[in-house]
Amino acid sequence: MEARSADxxxxxxxxxxxxxxxxxxxxxxxxxxxxxxxxxxxxxxDDAALLATPHGSVVVTTDxxxxxxHFRRDWSTAIDIGRKAAAAxxxxxxxxxxxxTGLVVGFGAPADLPTSWALECTAGLxxxxxTVGACLIGGDVVQAPQVVLSVTALGDLGGRPPVLRSGARxxxxxxxxxxxxxxxxxxxxxxxxxxxxxxxxxxxxxxxxPYAAGPDAAAAGATAMIDVSxxxxxxxxxxxxxxxxxxxxxxxxxxxxxxxxxxxAAYNIDPLEWMLTGGEDHALLATFPAGTPLxxxxxxxxxxxAGEPAVVVNDVVREADGGFRHFA
Amino acid sequence: MEARSADxxxxxxxxxxxxxxxxxxxxxxxxxxxxxxxxxxxxxxDDAALLATPHGSVVVTTDxxxxxxHFRRDWSTAIDIGRKAAAAxxxxxxxxxxxxTGLVVGFGAPADLPTSWALECTAGLxxxxxTVGACLIGGDVVQAPQVVLSVTALGDLGGRPPVLRSGARxxxxxxxxxxxxxxxxxxxxxxxxxxxxxxxxxxxxxxxxPYAAGPDAAAAGATAMIDVSxxxxxxxxxxxxxxxxxxxxxxxxxxxxxxxxxxxAAYNIDPLEWMLTGGEDHALLATFPAGTPLxxxxxxxxxxxAGEPAVVVNDVVREADGGFRHFA
Numbered sequence: 124m125e126a127r128s129a130d131x132x133x134x135x136x137x138x139x140x141x142x143x144x145x146x147x148x149x150x151x152x153x154x155x156x157x158x159x160x161x162x163x164x165x166x167x168x169d170d171a172a173l174l175a176t177p178h179g180s181v182v183v184t185t186d187x188x189x190x191x192x193h194f195r196r197d198w199s200t201a202i203d204i205g206r207k208a209a210a211a212x213x214x215x216x217x218x219x220x221x222x223x224t225g226l227v228v229g230f231g232a233p234a235d236l237p238t239s240w241a242l243e244c245t246a247g248l249x250x251x252x253x254t255v256g257a258c259l260i261g262g263d264v265v266q267a268p269q270v271v272l273s274v275t276a277l278g279d280l281g282g283r284p285p286v287l288r289s290g291a292r293x294x295x296x297x298x299x300x301x302x303x304x305x306x307x308x309x310x311x312x313x314x315x316x317x318x319x320x321x322x323x324x325x326x327x328x329x330x331x332x333p334y335a336a337g338p339d340a341a342a343a344g345a346t347a348m349i350d351v352s353x354x355x356x357x358x359x360x361x362x363x364x365x366x367x368x369x370x371x372x373x374x375x376x377x378x379x380x381x382x383x384x385x386x387x388a389a390y391n392i393d394p395l396e397w398m399l400t401g402g403e404d405h406a407l408l409a410t411f412p413a414g415t416p417l418x419x420x421x422x423x424x425x426x427x428x429a430g431e432p433a434v435v436v437n438d439v440v441r442e443a444d445g446g447f448r449h450f451a
Numbered sequence: 452m453e454a455r456s457a458d459x460x461x462x463x464x465x466x467x468x469x470x471x472x473x474x475x476x477x478x479x480x481x482x483x484x485x486x487x488x489x490x491x492x493x494x495x496x497d498d499a500a501l502l503a504t505p506h507g508s509v510v511v512t513t514d515x516x517x518x519x520x521h522f523r524r525d526w527s528t529a530i531d532i533g534r535k536a537a538a539a540x541x542x543x544x545x546x547x548x549x550x551x552t553g554l555v556v557g558f559g560a561p562a563d564l565p566t567s568w569a570l571e572c573t574a575g576l577x578x579x580x581x582t583v584g585a586c587l588i589g590g591d592v593v594q595a596p597q598v599v600l601s602v603t604a605l606g607d608l609g610g611r612p613p614v615l616r617s618g619a620r621x622x623x624x625x626x627x628x629x630x631x632x633x634x635x636x637x638x639x640x641x642x643x644x645x646x647x648x649x650x651x652x653x654x655x656x657x658x659x660x661p662y663a664a665g666p667d668a669a670a671a672g673a674t675a676m677i678d679v680s681x682x683x684x685x686x687x688x689x690x691x692x693x694x695x696x697x698x699x700x701x702x703x704x705x706x707x708x709x710x711x712x713x714x715x716a717a718y719n720i721d722p723l724e725w726m727l728t729g730g731e732d733h734a735l736l737a738t739f740p741a742g743t744p745l746x747x748x749x750x751x752x753x754x755x756x757a758g759e760p761a762v763v764v765n766d767v768v769r770e771a772d773g774g775f776r777h778f779a
Contacts, residue, residue, distance in 0.1 A: 140563045142563060149592055150592055174553045181509050186557070225491065231517055236468060273601035450560075
C-alpha cells in the first residue's frame with residue numbers, strides 16, 4: 124500500500140492539469156523555445172503571426188470555437204455562429220494593421236446535425252468574410268461530438284510593417300475603435316432568459332468588429348494595437364506587458380450606450396464593468412504618438428506611461444481583470 | 452393529430468442530417484457557388500488551396516483531428532498524436548508539389564488534461580514540422596470536451612505551378628510514393644488488443660509521409676497528384692473524377708511488406724485490401740507522362756485511360772472503395 128500511495132503521490136505531482144496551469148501559462152510554456160526561424164517575422168504572442176514568403180509576407184491567425192464553450196445552438200442561429208467564428212480571426216488580422224484575404228475552415232459536427240445548420244453556418248462564415256472582401260478558400264469537414272469551428276485567416280499588410288502589441292511608448296495616446304461590453308451585456312441578458320434589448324443580444328450572437336479601423340490605425344502611425352477579445356482590461360494588460368509600459372485609462376466622459384444603461388439598471392450592474400471586462404466584441408485598441416489625429420472610429424481613452432507593466436483605471440491599479448480564461 | 456403528423460413529416464423532410472448527406476456531398480454543397488475571386492488560384496476540392504499574395508502565392512490547407520474519431524489517447528502517445536496531426540496537413544502541401552513553411556495550430560482540450568500531455572503533443576507537432584523544415588508559428592488554445600487539434604499548414608511552391616488533382620491525361624503512368632495499408636494494418640492490430648508487430652502499430656500511431664516526393668514529382672513533370680489519406684482506391688477515384696479519366700491499377704508484382712504479410716495471415720485477411728483501402732498513411736499518388744523517369748521514391752502501379760471516371764483494379768471496376776467517410 125505504501126508503494127501505491129507513493130505512486131499516487133508521484134502521479135499527482137507530475138500530472139498537473141490544464142486547469143492548474145491555466146490558458147496563458149500553457150501558451151507561454153508551449154511557445155517557449157520555439158525555433159527562431161528567419162521566415163517567422165512575427166511569431167506567437169501577438170494577434171496574428173507574420174510569415175515571410177519568397178516575395179513578401181502573409182499574415183496568419185487561427186481561432187477555435189467550441190459549442191457549449193463559445194456558443195450555444197439554442198441561443199444563436201447557425202449564421203450568427205458562422206459570422207462570430209469568422210469575426211474572431213478576421214479581427215486578429217485587422218489588429219496587425221492588415222486586411223484579411225482568405226479563410227480556411229475546419230468544421231467538426233455530430234452526424235445528427237441538420238445539414239441545413241452546417242450550410243447556414245458556412246453561409247455566415249462567407250458573409251462575414253465578405254464584409255472585408257475576403258473569401259472562403261478551403262477547409263476540412265470531420266465528425267465530432269459537438270460543433271467545432273476552427274477558422275484560419277490569411278491577410279495582407281498592404282506594404283506597411285505589422286502593428287505589434289509591443290510598440291507602445293510612454294507619452295502615447297490610448298484609443299479604441301468599436302464596441303465595448305455589448306457582447307457581455309447580451310450574454311448577461313441571455314443567461315437570465317431574456318431576449319431583449321435585441322441590439323445587445325445580437326451583439327453577443329455575433330460581433331461587429333471595426334475591421335477597417337485596423338489598417339486605418341496602421342496608416343495613421345499606430346505604435347501598438349490589439350484586438351479586444353478577452354476584455355478591455357485583460358487586453359490592455361497584454362499590450363502593457365508586451366510593450367513594458369503602464370497604461371492609464373480614464374473612464375470620465377465615456378458614453379454608455381442607452382440599451383446598456385437600461386439593462387444594467389434592471390440588473391443593478393455597473394455598466395462600466397461590462398465595458399471594462401466584457402470580451403468578444405472585438406474592438407480594436409491602439410496607441411498613437413501624442414498629437415496624432417485619430418483615425419475616424421478611434422476615441423481616446425487613456426495614456427501610456429513609463430513603469431512596471433500595469434493597468435490603471437481612474438487612478439486605481441486593476442489587478443483582477445475579469446478577462447475570460449480557458450480551463451479556469 | 453393529422454396536423455402534427457404533417458408537421459413531423461415536414462420536419463423529417465427539411466431536417467436531413469449530416470449522416471444522410473454524407474461528408475463528400477456536404478463539402479460539395481458547402482463549396483458550390485463559392486466566390487470566384489481572382490486571388491483564389493486554387494480553391495476547394497484539391498489537397499490544398501493556393502491564394503495569391505501581392506507578390507506571389509501561398510499554399511494553405513487545414514485538417515482537424517478529434518479525439519475518439521481520429522485517435523485515442525490510450526493507443527497513442529501525445530507526441531505521436533501531435534506528429535499525426537501535423538503530418539495530415541504537411542502531406543497536403545506536398546501533394547500540391549509544395550514545401551510546407553509554417554503551421555498554425557488550434558488546440559482544444561478538457562481542463563483536466565495533464566499539462567504534460569499538451570506540451571508533448573505540441574512537441575510532436577514541432578518535430579513533424581521540423582522534418583520538412585517548417586515551424587510552428589502560432590495558434591489558439593481553448594477548452595473543449597475532448598482533445599481537438601486543427602492544424603493549418605502554409606507552404607511554398609518553389610516557383611513551380613501547383614500539381615492539381617485534375618491534370619491526369621490518358622496515357623499517363625500512375626505511380627505512388629510511400630506506404631500503403633500500414634496504418635490500417637496497425638489499426639486492425641490495436642483494435643484486437645495487440646501491440647505488435649510494432650512497425651505496423653507505429654505506422655498507425657503516426658504516419659511517415661514521403662514529403663520530399665511531392666516537390667520531386669512536381670519537378671519531374673507530374674500531371675496530377677493527391678495525398679492518399681482516405682485510402683488508395685478512394686483517393687484514386689478523387690483524382691480520376693477531378694481529371695475526368697479512368698485509372699487502371701494492376702497489383703501484380705506489388706511487394707507486400709513482410710510484417711503486413713504476417714499480420715494478414717494471422718487474421719486471415721488479404722493484405723492487398725489493406726493496401727487498396729487503408730487510409731492515413733499519406734502516401735503520394737501522382738500521374739506522369741508516359742516515359743517520364745519516375746523520381747526516386749515513386750513506383751508505377753497503373754495507367755490512365757480515357758473514359759467515364761472510374762477506378763479499375765486488375766480489370767475489375769471498384770465501386771465500393773472502403774475509403775473513410777465522416778458521418779457514415
